[in-house]
Amino acid sequence: xxxxxxxxxxxxxxxxSAEAAALARELRAQVGGVAAQVAIAPPFTALxxxxxxxxxxxxxxxxxxxxxxxxxxxxxxVSAPMLRxxxxxxxxxxxxxxxQLFGETDATVQKKLKAALGAGLTAIVCVGETLAExxxxxxxxxxxxxxxxxxxxxxxxxxxxxxxxxxxxxxxxGTGKVATPAQAQAMHATIRGLLRERVGGAADGIxxxxxxxxxxxxxxxxxxxxxxxxxxxxxASLQAAxxxxxxxxxxxxx
Ligand code: PEP
Numbered sequence: 001x002x003x004x005x006x007x008x009x010x011x012x013x014x015x016x017s018a019e020a021a022a023l024a025r026e027l028r029a030q031v032g033g034v035a036a037q038v039a040i041a042p043p044f045t046a047l048x049x050x051x052x053x054x055x056x057x058x059x060x061x062x063x064x065x066x067x068x069x070x071x072x073x074x075x076x077x078v079s080a081p082m083l084r085x086x087x088x089x090x091x092x093x094x095x096x097x098x099x100q101l102f103g104e105t106d107a108t109v110q111k112k113l114k115a116a117l118g119a120g121l122t123a124i125v126c127v128g129e130t131l132a133e134x135x136x137x138x139x140x141x142x143x144x145x146x147x148x149x150x151x152x153x154x155x156x157x158x159x160x161x162x163x164x165x166x167x168x169x170x171x172x173x174g175t176g177k178v179a180t181p182a183q184a185q186a187m188h189a190t191i192r193g194l195l196r197e198r199v200g201g202a203a204d205g206i207x208x209x210x211x212x213x214x215x216x217x218x219x220x221x222x223x224x225x226x227x228x229x230x231x232x233x234x235x236a237s238l239q240a241a242x243x244x245x246x247x248x249x250x251x252x253x254x
Pocket of ligand 1: 010168172173174175176211212213214232233234235236
């Protein structure tokens, strides 16, 4: 089954509204009209400015997190319907920084995934092992638990069109240490196997992105692997030229 490549930029806590609008405008000029699905995930505060800058472009707007309830007494939180209202097409869930620094668990990721899909958003569910877990040869067990945990609430075949996974080894995020294409491919194949257990053949349509120090000069090799369907890009998504070159690498894969 052909899977449309998907490149998403995770801007983390970078870019004011003015800076986000400027970068979004640069990106729309450089990556418009490509066959790959392209998204950017600015901070919450910059979503309206980025949305305005992207009107009429194929570049989609994603958020970096959401709450599992639609509304309520949850000070400081933002819900999935609120993101839809701002023009978001999707949301990143369970990023390792949220798991490590903000107490995100497989259980909260599962609830957020349900809320995101219910609100009509696409979700990118992040999974990945730490260096200590890989050194203890526990990476497959850790990632399998995360994938199963995220899907514990069930997944219909209709949902499969709006869910993607991102395998992001924690030791490769922001470190310049990229997983080898073989290491990444092996984990992506494991994740696809787990998805098949859940949704059978529909698993072949679910995109699994790689994340962790993806740069213009390593993107093509990673994307040449059979189960690597795109990239979740942190640092290199903050420069239009670098991000555009990664998108170009995905275009060549089509
Ligand atoms: C990320 O934060 O999702 C990420 C992959 O970051 P970087 O590309 O900077 O390693």
